[in-house]
Amino acid sequence: MNATINLENKHFPVLLKELISIISPLYGGTFIDCTFGQGGYSEKILESKENNIIALDRDKDVLSNTSKFYKKYNKRFEFYNLKFSQLDQIKFKKHKIKGIIFDLGFSLSQIKNSQKGLSFSDKGKLNMKMGINDFSANEVISNMDEKNLTKVFKVFGDEKYSKKIAREIVIKRKDKAIKTEDLVEIIDNVKKYQKTKIHNSTKVFQALRILVNKEISELINGLINSFNLIPVGGIIAVVSFHSIEDRIVKFFFKNYSEQKNSSRYLPEAEVSERCFKLLSKKPILPTLSEIRQNPPSRSAKLRYGIKTNDKCNFNEFREKFKNLINVEDLR
């Protein structure tokens, strides 16, 4: 889920070597880093003088990481405080774009920033906003009804105790506003302080983070925008960290890289085209030595595709994940 945390609290961009080896054949142009963070990917790409970077991040706190980039790389680097669903707001010279990269989730500095309330060890008002949000986790926990809370925890967290946790939240919030530490306690109480491999609150926190940051529609719109922005021959590469993200990314590349049954009974327009060439159907995973050095990298998956066709219709992609978008829209 998180690309950059390790036990020594050091920044390690996940699957960096692997990412560079798949994009480097296209070097000599502009790459768009949709999730700049601490700039680990951007920096490596800019080491090759023939490359430029256009970087994006929804979190304006990362602006402090950009000054060294402007100084060192000058005109070869540009940064926009935008969400990747807003990629289409930037004016690009399409023919110069070689690739678009995503490293999903949150960064070490974000989880360490207690104001953001992304960690269950934080105290105080619930938040979970990564940047450019419409509402916070506090508004969800204070106002959403029991049925919808249950749905959010179930669908985005696969939380077995969704219903009980939602019921407890609704009861407890009648007395006082629920803070981060109260939510953790509610979950611990419902789960009777079970000792499991993962923290009792992991699933509910993941669900709230997905909802607050609208991570599903962000990803779907970000991928479609990327496709529309790159020329044929350009690459899209995505590192994902949880199973919902990977399902979306896998469908995007796999479904649009296979020629559909071109039934002679179907009108021409309904036969979808191949939009990507995939060099492998399997994701690239971190090596054991990377996992040892940076344990949270164990859940990372890198998938990529090379664009082969300019005309692609993504209605089926949107339709496939409509149920998830509907849950995001409950708020």
Ligand SMILES: C[S@@+](CC[C@H](N)C(=O)[O-])C[C@H]1O[C@@H](n2cnc3c(N)ncnc32)[C@H](O)[C@@H]1O
């Ligand atoms: C895992 S970090 C990226 C780390 C980066 N690859 C590096 O090497 O430093 C993810 C970053 O993506 C940003 N982010 C997450 N969702 C985003 C979105 N929808 N649009 C733009 N940025 C987003 C987060 O704010 C965070 O800074």
